[in-house]
Amino acid sequence: MARQRVPEGPPPAPAVQKVSVRYAKRGRLRFSSTRDFQRALERAVRRAGVPMAFSAGFHPHPRISYANAAPTGAASEAEYFQLQLTQQCDLDALRAALDESLPQDMAVLRVVEAAPGALADLLQASVWQLDFEGVTLETITDAVATFMDRAELLVTRMTKSGVREFDVRQAVLASDVVLVRAGDADGRDLVRWTMTIQHTTPAVRPIDVMTGLTELTGLQVPRSPLMTRLAQGILEAGGRVSDPFDA
Structure with missing residues (x-):
């Protein structure tokens, strides 16, 4: 032996x-x-x-x-x-x-x-900020309103387990669109979409939300938005995300 x-x-x-x-x-x-x-x-x-x-x-x-x-x-x-x-x-x-x-x-x-x-059990949701340049506030506002009016919106993505179909709409718990900067010297607006995404399996990422939004509304933007996660943590009542270190 x-x-x-x-x-x-x-x-x-x-x-x-x-x-x-x-x-x-x-x-x-x-x-x-x-x-x-x-x-x-x-x-x-x-x-x-x-x-x-x-x-x-x-x-x-x-x-x-x-x-x-x-x-x-x-x-x-x-x-x-x-x-x-x-x-x-x-x-x-x-x-x-x-x-x-x-x-x-x-x-x-x-x-x-x-x-x-x-x-990981305390990281239940994230707050994401998407900054769009070269589009108007009305364009993003209308597209996001159409998205939020849906009860369900399915997208597909290749995962480690193969191609998966999942609902991106139900994962978005809160949404807000604002104009950060009116046209600069080149006439480009900066529009910000802030959303709260609940963590699911498979995970819904902001790029998945953008895929669903584009397929649903036909939105065309000159460049992909800059995506920044502002917070992630415990999902509180009303959709607020609290710091996991303060649990």
């Missing part, structure tokens, strides 16, 4: 502290993927000297967990991950060290002691 191999050396140090981190990705780094950020974060914790806990086995890896990352191409002010540490750390000092070690367009906004349970 073959002998079972066991890793050599002492076992990894146990985790004594677990922290939850909120960060933002902005500017050009909105085009970074989740895997890009994971690599950047692993380098950052090494540069910052964070006392990371590691998994056991032949290929130890830092004990970092991620929750509901924004899609590639979208900016965000509300991304989350958790770290397990082998030493108790001052939270303000940890935030500053991580922030300094990450790329310029990524900012660590808040670090708190992790609450019991899974962080």
